[in-house]
Amino acid sequence: MKKSVMIMDDDVDIRLTLADILEDEGYSVTSASDGLEGLQAINNMTQAPGLIILDLMMPNMNGHEFLKVRTENEKLANIPVAYFSADTEIHSKSQEAGVESIRKPVNFGELLSVVRKHCD
Amino acid sequence: MADIPPTTSSGTHDVNDVKFKLLVDSVKDYAIFFMNSNGIIQSWNTGAERIQGYKSSEIIGKHFSQFYTAPDLEKKHPEYELKTALEFGRYEEEGWRIRKDGTTFWANTVLNPLFDLNGHHLGFSKVTRDLTERKKTEERLRESERRARLMFEGVKDYAMIMLDINGCVTSWNEGARRIKGYEASEIIGKYYSIFFTEQDIQMGKCEYELKEAMETGRYEEESWLLRKDGTRFWASVLITAIREKHGKIVGFSKVTRDITDRKRAEDLLKMSYTNLEKRVEERTLALRKANEQLRIAVQTRDEFLSIASHELRTPMTPLKLQIQSLISHIHKKTLGGLTEDRLKRMADTTERSLTRLTSLVDNLLDVSRINSGKLTLNYEDCSLNELLNEILERFKSEISISGSSVQFLETQRVIGVFDQLRIDQVLVNLLTNSLKYGNKKPVEITLTQQENFAVISFKDKGKGIDAESLPLIFEKFERANAQADISGLGLGLYITRQIIDAHHGTITVSSDVGVGSVFTVKLPLVPKGQA
Structure with missing residues (x-):
C-alpha cells in the first residue's frame, strides 16, 4: 500500500496542483500552508506520511524551522523530507540538511520519481 | 759717490767721518744728499742715484730745484722748503718729483739744516724716499672706496644701511629710501627698531638680531617690516657685523630686500x-x-x-x-x-x-520604464467607485483564497481625470498587499472626496510594519518583511508610489506592529496644470 504525501507550501496553486496530480497517481495527499499547520496535520494523522514536500519560504513557521522541529521530534525524525524551492542553492542546502531536494519548477516525472522512492 | 762729506769745524776727516760716509753711501732705499746753504748739491749716495737716476758726477754742483715740477718751481717751492727748514729746524712733505729721465715719482722728503759746532749754518741734508707705489696703492684704494660708495649709494633695489654698534643708522642709500620711504636726513641717528612692528619690538627682536650678528657674524631672516607710511612689507634681511683690523665690532651693515611680491x-x-x-x-x-x-x-x-x-x-x-x-x-x-x-x-x-507571471513581468518592465523616465500617463475620465468595484469583482477568487474578507465603504461618487490603467495597477497592488499581509483578517477599503482630492485607503489588521522599515517600503526592491517568509519582488509599492507621484498625488502609510497598516492614497481629481 502506498504511503501518503504531506505538502507544506504557502502557494495555494502549488498545493492544489500537487494534490491533484499525485492523487491521479494513487497517492493520498495532505496539504498545509505553513510549517505550523503541517505539524498539526501530522499530529492528527494515524499513519505518518511517507514523504514531506517542504517549501522553504513560508509564513509562521518556515521550512528550516520545521526541519529543526522534525529533527528534535522522535515521531517526525524518521519521515523523509524533500526541500521544495526555487532557490538556486537548494541542492547544497538539502545535502547539508540530509534531505532530498526538488527545485521549482519541477518536471512531473522527476517529482513522481522522488515520491515513488519514499511512498511506494 | 759723495765727494764732499759734511766737514767738521776743524776741517779734518777723522775715522768716524769715513765710516759715516760709507754708511750713507751704501743706503739704497733712501736718497740722502747734502746741499750747501744755497741748495747746491754737494754729495750723492747710491740710493739717490737709484731713485732719481743721476750719477754723482752729473748732479753734484747742481741746484736741487731741478728735481721739482714746473708748478712747484713757479711758486718757488724749493726756496720755500729751504727757508722753512732753516726757520723750523726741519721740513717734511710728500710731493711729485722729477727723475733724470723726466718721469715723476711720489716722494717723501725730509729736509734738515746743518750747523757746525759754533752754530754756523753749513747747508742742508735731504732724505728722499720713493713712495710712488704706496701712493698708487692709496689712490687705488681711494678710488675703489669711492666707487663702492657710489655703488652703495646708488643701489636701488636693496636697502643698504649701516648701523653703529648700538643699532643706530649711520648711512642710508637710495634703495633704503625707496623701500622704506625715509630720507637719509630724517633717519640717520635713529635706532633701527623704527622699521619693526610693535609686536616684534616688544618681543625684543632688534636686540636679538644684533646679538646674533655679533656672536655669529651674521643674522639672516625673512619677516614683516614697516615702511615710513606704516604699511608693511615682507623683507629679506641680512645683517653683518663689521669688524676693525683687530676684530673689534664697530657696527653692522644691513641689507634689506622687499620681497612682498614673491611672498604673495x-x-x-x-x-x-x-x-x-x-x-x-x-x-x-x-x-x-x-x-x-x-x-x-x-x-x-x-x-x-x-x-x-x-x-x-x-x-x-x-x-x-x-x-x-x-x-x-x-x-x-x-x-x-x-x-x-x-x-x-x-x-x-x-x-x-499565468496572471502572476504576467504581473511579475509587467512590474519588471514598469521599473525599467520608470528608471529610464518613460512612464507616461494617458488621462481619461474615471469613476473610482466603478473601478474599485470592478477590481473587487476581478479579484474575487484571490480574496476568497486569502482568507480575508474585504469591505468597501463608498460614501460618495468620486470621479476624476486619471490614467485609468495605472490607477487600476495602484489599487490592485494595494489590495493584494492587504490580502497578502492581512493575516486572514478583514480588510477595509474606503473612498472619499476631500476638496479637490480623491482619498482611498486600505486598512488591514495584519502583523504591521515596524517603525524602522516604514520609511523604506516605497523604495525599489525593499520589502518590510524581506527576511520573513513572504515571497514577492518588493517592487509593488515602489511602482505604486511612482505612479501616484506622476499623478502629483501622495501615498502615506501608518502602521502598528500587531495591529495592522493603513495605506492612504490622495489623488488630485484634475491633473496639475488643467485645474
Missing part, C-alpha cells in the same frame, strides 16, 4: 596647492562614495535578479506540472476519468499562475 606669489601658490589638495581629497571621497553606491547598486541588482528568478519560477511550477499532467493523461488516454472539479482547478491554477 608663494602664499598664493601655497594656497592653491592647499586648495588643490583639498579638492583632490574631496574628489577622492566623492569617487569613493560613488564607487560604494555603484557597488551597492550592483549588489542590489544581483539580489534583485536572484529574487526575480526565484519569483518567476514559483508560478511556473503549477503551470508546468498541470500541463505535463495533462500530457500524461492524453498519452494514457485517461482524460475521460478527470472530474469536472479537477479540470476546473487545472484551469484556475494555470490561469492564476
Whole structure:
C-alpha cells in the first residue's frame, strides 16, 4: 500500500496542483500552508506520511524551522523530507540538511520519481 | 759717490767721518744728499742715484730745484722748503718729483739744516724716499672706496644701511629710501627698531638680531617690516657685523630686500596647492562614495535578479506540472476519468499562475520604464467607485483564497481625470498587499472626496510594519518583511508610489506592529496644470 504525501507550501496553486496530480497517481495527499499547520496535520494523522514536500519560504513557521522541529521530534525524525524551492542553492542546502531536494519548477516525472522512492 | 762729506769745524776727516760716509753711501732705499746753504748739491749716495737716476758726477754742483715740477718751481717751492727748514729746524712733505729721465715719482722728503759746532749754518741734508707705489696703492684704494660708495649709494633695489654698534643708522642709500620711504636726513641717528612692528619690538627682536650678528657674524631672516607710511612689507634681511683690523665690532651693515611680491606669489601658490589638495581629497571621497553606491547598486541588482528568478519560477511550477499532467493523461488516454472539479482547478491554477507571471513581468518592465523616465500617463475620465468595484469583482477568487474578507465603504461618487490603467495597477497592488499581509483578517477599503482630492485607503489588521522599515517600503526592491517568509519582488509599492507621484498625488502609510497598516492614497481629481 502506498504511503501518503504531506505538502507544506504557502502557494495555494502549488498545493492544489500537487494534490491533484499525485492523487491521479494513487497517492493520498495532505496539504498545509505553513510549517505550523503541517505539524498539526501530522499530529492528527494515524499513519505518518511517507514523504514531506517542504517549501522553504513560508509564513509562521518556515521550512528550516520545521526541519529543526522534525529533527528534535522522535515521531517526525524518521519521515523523509524533500526541500521544495526555487532557490538556486537548494541542492547544497538539502545535502547539508540530509534531505532530498526538488527545485521549482519541477518536471512531473522527476517529482513522481522522488515520491515513488519514499511512498511506494 | 759723495765727494764732499759734511766737514767738521776743524776741517779734518777723522775715522768716524769715513765710516759715516760709507754708511750713507751704501743706503739704497733712501736718497740722502747734502746741499750747501744755497741748495747746491754737494754729495750723492747710491740710493739717490737709484731713485732719481743721476750719477754723482752729473748732479753734484747742481741746484736741487731741478728735481721739482714746473708748478712747484713757479711758486718757488724749493726756496720755500729751504727757508722753512732753516726757520723750523726741519721740513717734511710728500710731493711729485722729477727723475733724470723726466718721469715723476711720489716722494717723501725730509729736509734738515746743518750747523757746525759754533752754530754756523753749513747747508742742508735731504732724505728722499720713493713712495710712488704706496701712493698708487692709496689712490687705488681711494678710488675703489669711492666707487663702492657710489655703488652703495646708488643701489636701488636693496636697502643698504649701516648701523653703529648700538643699532643706530649711520648711512642710508637710495634703495633704503625707496623701500622704506625715509630720507637719509630724517633717519640717520635713529635706532633701527623704527622699521619693526610693535609686536616684534616688544618681543625684543632688534636686540636679538644684533646679538646674533655679533656672536655669529651674521643674522639672516625673512619677516614683516614697516615702511615710513606704516604699511608693511615682507623683507629679506641680512645683517653683518663689521669688524676693525683687530676684530673689534664697530657696527653692522644691513641689507634689506622687499620681497612682498614673491611672498604673495608663494602664499598664493601655497594656497592653491592647499586648495588643490583639498579638492583632490574631496574628489577622492566623492569617487569613493560613488564607487560604494555603484557597488551597492550592483549588489542590489544581483539580489534583485536572484529574487526575480526565484519569483518567476514559483508560478511556473503549477503551470508546468498541470500541463505535463495533462500530457500524461492524453498519452494514457485517461482524460475521460478527470472530474469536472479537477479540470476546473487545472484551469484556475494555470490561469492564476499565468496572471502572476504576467504581473511579475509587467512590474519588471514598469521599473525599467520608470528608471529610464518613460512612464507616461494617458488621462481619461474615471469613476473610482466603478473601478474599485470592478477590481473587487476581478479579484474575487484571490480574496476568497486569502482568507480575508474585504469591505468597501463608498460614501460618495468620486470621479476624476486619471490614467485609468495605472490607477487600476495602484489599487490592485494595494489590495493584494492587504490580502497578502492581512493575516486572514478583514480588510477595509474606503473612498472619499476631500476638496479637490480623491482619498482611498486600505486598512488591514495584519502583523504591521515596524517603525524602522516604514520609511523604506516605497523604495525599489525593499520589502518590510524581506527576511520573513513572504515571497514577492518588493517592487509593488515602489511602482505604486511612482505612479501616484506622476499623478502629483501622495501615498502615506501608518502602521502598528500587531495591529495592522493603513495605506492612504490622495489623488488630485484634475491633473496639475488643467485645474
